[in-house]
Amino acid sequence: MESRSQVSPRPGRFAKRLGVSKITYFTTILIALLFSTQLFACATDGGTGRSGEARAVDLDKVLMCPVCPGESLDQSQTQLAYQMKSVIRVKINEGWTDQQILDYFVERYGSSVLLEPQTEGVSLLAWVVPPVAVLLSLIVLIILLRIRVAQSDKAHVEGSDNGR
Amino acid sequence: MAELGHVTLILTLMVAAYACVASLLGSMRGMASLVDSAVYGLYTTPLLLVVATISLIYAFVTRDFSVRYVAENSDLAMPKMYTWVAFYAGNAGSMLYITFILALLVVGVLYYLRKNLREISGYTATILSLMLGFFVFVLVFYANPFDKLPVTPPDGQGINPLLVHLGMFFHPPMQMAGLISVVAPFSIVMGTVMAGKSGSDIWVEHGRTWGLVSWLVLTIGLMLGSWWAYTILGWGGYWAWDPVENSALMPWLVMTAFVHTVVIQRQRGMFRTWNLVLAIMAFSLAQVGMFLNRGGPVPSVHSFAESAMGWTFLVFMAITLFGSVVILVLKSSKQDNAGKLESLLSREAAFLFNNLLLLAIAFITLWGTIFPLIADLLNNETVSVGPPFYNRMNGPLILCLLVLMAIAPMLPWRQARFGQIWSMLRAPVALALAVSCVLVIAGVRLPLAVVSFGIISLVIGSVLQEWVRGVIVRHQRGESFGKAFVRLVLSNRSRYGGYIVHIGIMLLAIGATGSSFYATQEDFSLAPGESVSMGNYTMRYVSLDSEEYGNRLEEEALFDVTRGGHHIGDMKPVRAFYPGHNVGATKAAIWSTPLEDFYIVPSRFDEDGRGVFRVHIFPLVWWMWASGPVLVLGTLVAISPRRSAHDRSEESQTV
DSSP states (O other): OOOOGGGGGOHHHHHHHTTTOOHHHHHHHHHHHHHHHHHHHHHHOSSSSSSHHHHHHHHHHBBOOTTTTOTTTTTTTTTHHHHHHHHHHHHHHHTOHHHHHHOOOOOOOOOGSSOOOSSSSHHHHHHHHHHHHHHHEEEEEEEEHHHHHHHHHHHHHHOOOOOO | OOHHHHHHHHHHHHHHHHHHHHHHHHHHHTTTHHHHHHHHHHHHHHHHHHHHHHHHHHHHHHTTBBHHHHHHHHTTTOOGGGHHHHHHTTHHHHHHHHHHEEEEEEEHHHHHHHEEEEHHHHHHHHHHHHHHHHHHHHHHHHHOOBBBBBOSSSSOOOOOGGSSSSSGGGGHHHHHHHHHHHHHHHHHHHHHHHHTTSSSSSSSSHHHHHHHHHHHHHHHHHHHHHHHHHHHHSOOOOOOOHHHHHHHHHHHHHHHHHHHHHHHHHOOOOOHHHHHHHHHHHHHHHHHHHHHHHHSSSTTTTOOOOOOHHHHHHHHHHHHHHHHHHHHTTTOOOOOOOOOOSSSHHHHHHHHHHHHHHHHHHHHHHHHHHHHHHHHHSSSOOOOHHHHHHHHHHHHHHHHHHHHHHHHGSSOOOOHHHOOOOOHHHHHHHHHHHHHHHHHHOOOOOOHHHHHHHHHHHHHHHHHHHHHEEEEEHHHHOOHHHHHHHHHHHHHHHHHHHHHHHHHHHHHHHHHHHHHOOOOOEEEOOOTTTTEEEEEEEEEEEEEEEOOOOSSSSEEEEEEEEEEEEEEEEEEEEEEETTTTEEEEEEEEEEEEEEEEEEEEEEEEEEEEEEEEEEEETTTTHHHEEOOOOOOOOHHHSSSOSSSSSHHHHHHHHH
């Protein structure tokens, strides 16, 4: 078991080496994590300059077949799914945007035909709650851990190390 | 025969009720003989339930349509072999199956505890008999598989033809067994708390063992389900974030967290209460899973017939959860000496971050699964939550978890310096960068894919580095390389079993990354004789063979396939139609290599034999299935008992 004096503690030390305060250091890490979410958003969205068929397939994956529970148009083999898929391709060729096509189907089948919740109204809750909850728990965990570490520091200084 | 089944169920209910009261009273009053009587009573329950099981199977095999369940789940056309499958295909039958498995678990856990940790076995028996009692109660009063019909129909209704398949022998039983198996670590934990020992570590070794057993069964169930979906359902996917799939995933995630932090508790006596909470959470989620499976509040391709029975599960789950928390609070005992957290940069802290990530993924999965209900309640809006949502929300968390998997195992206990960590990570990071460069040069350009493969290499590199180091150290002590390798694993089963499991997860990640980012698909319309090319492959549609069977029309297309000039062979995708159920089923033809899968699904055929086919190329999926045996092997190594005192002392120093 190594004695305290040999070990140099604290990630804060690394922060000092970088020349930034601990708060800045950890905040940067948190922001980096946040950006990774953006990475995902960009990667899964794709731009508008993609081929028609690629766009169609992406739309197929986001729309649900209304008569089969939980299957996307892409997965489903029913007649209705085929019809909807051809409608999508026709509309893409006519120049409709992705959002217009989605709105078209929502109008006819209701918002449950979308496989991901929309970003307005109650559905916005679906998108907001998870990142907020996760971030909050991360912050709470880090704070709790730092308190624990400080307590154990104090205990050690006071000589009550229990040797476990 | 069916009456016999019914009687055994009632008997089991009586035994469970008696055992619950007797074990509780006996434990509280210190009357060992009372506890013994309860336990011996419980030992008879698998026998009783086996009789019930056999009588139901007998009813199926003899086509006894006077029994409602048999009439609803089989017909004369069903091959006898599949009647075993029909047994658990419906609500009541699957309940009987789960109850039977539960009885086996009850016996297994109690027998084990009476040998290894007798002091909590009484209270654990109380919990187990309560659970068993609930299930049998539901069976007897709500979902009796032996209910008789007033008039015996000449033929049954038959089951969904999609279920009449080899996969049905394995996936549902494993999956259901996995969900109920969470009762084992849960009951050990609650037994410890009720015995007033929640501040101690006496239960940790055994909780870990049973936690791993439960995790293993859950993992096998999930893998089989994915494999079945991929090979049979013809849509080319293996995971759809369907509510029922999610309900099996959530307990798995929490059990993963549990088996990690119990290691910390075993080593340093930390996180005791947290581990108790995790076990309670895992079991509650398993109960939520059973509710979702049967309640039908959220539409799913998996749903059993919706029934009011689902709500009894939800109520029972609420009672269990509430009761567990109350017991935990009321019976919390003084903590034994515990280790202290010395740094955020330590294995202990890293495992807590592991827990945070796993629970976050579980929360997001739960949130997405029940959000349609929430939206309906709040706004009367029907909303669907599908794969795009889960992929976007869980994706970053999974990546973070992978990174953590590379770093955490090499973190020392108590405290680490950045310099230490960096010097350990140098080689794996170099490997990851090298792999990423090679991939980019080879044409893999999607940034997320490159990052994913890079992180996977990082984890594999870090595991290999630890392993190689361990072997070298032993070799320097005089063992040959081969012997060092084997003895290293055997003397540190916990750690090396874990490493093998981590490698298994990496194989799974390789399969998931390849097939998610680089899958291609195309639809072709072909007449017999025509050829078409996709990627490296050329497929010639040779002929269409139509066969009429008793209950279905099968159309099998014959393809002659070559790849890069080499003749691969014949591929035969099939499309079947069941007029009785008005449902169609497709069976994909799959040519699988470690590099990629070539996958043909027939969509429809015309009279002249012309067919529309969807062809997929799925890179690297093979690795996903290869991970299955690796995961099983790793878990078995980790569970296997340490043989000698020497092994035990060596292991306690290193893990």
